[in-house]
Amino acid sequence: MRASRLVSLLLLLQTKGRMTAQALADELEVSVRTIYRDVDSLHAAGVPLYGDAGPAGGYQLLDGYRTRLTGLTEQEAESLFLAGLPGPAAELGLGEAVSAAQLKLMAALPSSMRDRATRMSTRFHLDAPAWYYDPERSPFLEVVADAVWHARALEVSYRRWQAPEDVTRVLRPLGLVLKAGRWYLVALGSSRVSTYRVSQIQAVRALEETFERPVFDLAAYWAASLEDFQARQHTGSAVLRLSARGWSSFASHVLPVVARAAEESAVPDGSWTRVTIPIESVGHATGMVLRMGAEVEVLEPVELRERVTAVVRELSALYAPGGATGAS
Template sequence: MRASRLLSILLLLQTRGRMTAEALAAEFEVSVRTIYRDIDQLSAAGTPVYADRGRSGGFQLMDGYRTRLTGLTDAEAETLFLGGLSGPAAQMGFSGAVTTMQLKLLAALPPERQAAAERLAGRFHLDPVGWYQTADEAERLPVIAQAVWNSRRIAVRYESWKGEVARALEPLGLILKAGLWYLAARPVEGRGDPRTYRVSNILELTVGEATFERPAGFDLAAWWAETSRRFEADIFTGTATLRVSKAGLKQLAKLGAEQARIAAEAAAGAGEGWVVVTVPIESVEHAAVDFLRLGGEAEILAPAALRDAMRETAGRLAQLYRD
């Protein structure tokens, strides 16, 4: 802990210039006496840090002294300052590590580039959560992140679409998708292929003492890309034919990537009239809910079961609002 604080003090003095003992103590939540001991330790290690007394005094490094990271170009270090990382890192319990990383990156840059890096962080920000949505609140996320990092087995009680289930898992990685956190984990029993678990659906969690060996060659990014592709390909079990207005095509495009592609192709030759399109659907039940968003700008032509479901829903709405 102290070694990490000494390095952080060095980087702070390098990036911010003169700082008082009180300011450093507040930064690291330690006593002023501890900061004085840390400064003595840095000096004993050969770091050219000295103190200016008086109202505007404080500790600072000798002019021209710099500690630099190696292997990073200025442009590469600046790029790592892009916003959006701090939020997910804080959710996983790594906010302190991100702050230290940014200090190290600033220290790696020459003085004339430090302002540019900080300006970059202030002008670009990544917000992965969709409009009118909130980030997935997963209170167990930091514990899971540590289990992933340390390769420790976990026992969970999980709420799946089939009901509550108990699982012993080997956590392999965490994925943030559209504001929602997912866990890639391999069941202990049977040691099958990794599966996906939504973190917020974990009702109970216990981290065990036993560790495990990660599958040889497991690539989390590649696995997630293939899992996502397979999920999107398998989710559609049928099709629906609709007669849609020009305004309805704009609404249809908001239902998904494939629907957006079909709507764009139809709109290109639709003119001002209505067009007939065929789109994939997950099920009659899901489609009935989705197509209600189109309101009176679309008519379901097929399948008959979906048309009946829309008619039944419209009848219930009419009855509800009759008065």
């Protein structure tokens, strides 16, 4: 355990530069006194490590010193071959770089780890896009990614879902997100941070203007955006009765947020279960109800119940003897 911690301490200094004893202690979840002892051990082992006192002080490796240790455990080495998605990397123009990096990593690993890593890469494959969707064409992805990396402003022609459909914007790109095989650009516009689907960019021009990237947590922004999207997506609610079979399969027919709402509101109703769920619209909810057939009954709202009834009557007339096909 201590040997692993010493390697971790060394790698932290190698990757982050100067760090105080307290910062090292926080990262490694040990006491400051333990850090002092570990530093003494590294000194004794000949590692060129020195410390400066004062508010701006801390421990630092001698300039130019690089250890050849990776500190990788077997599980960590295996996971690296799951972390790289070759498809998205190629879309960003990094396909060759990822292949070269994996090749170098493989060459640097001990033979035992190399065998395990090879087995991992040949037995597990990550496929990011969702089912039933063709990969989106995003011809300007590399230009956008370069602007994200170099904090360079972009002038984009963008096609929206609402009028006016075609707009021109000057954006300060903050990050890229890959969601279900689709790329999204998170960027600062004239006044606020917004999300843009990269495939909807019709033209792009990298400007000479660069900008100072603000402190921005891309992961936190994305999580909040998804939560806000789901809240705005469901504008109404419905009360349903589900048979035992309908209740057991309900989660497979709806989004997780709807399934959670059903779970939280579930009340026994004889051999059935009564639930209250959020819905996007009467039309959208009608399709969900019809997919479940006779395993669900709509209680509220009246508009949804009437719409399902009307569709069922239309289907009954269509499939009745002498219906639409027979009449022709």
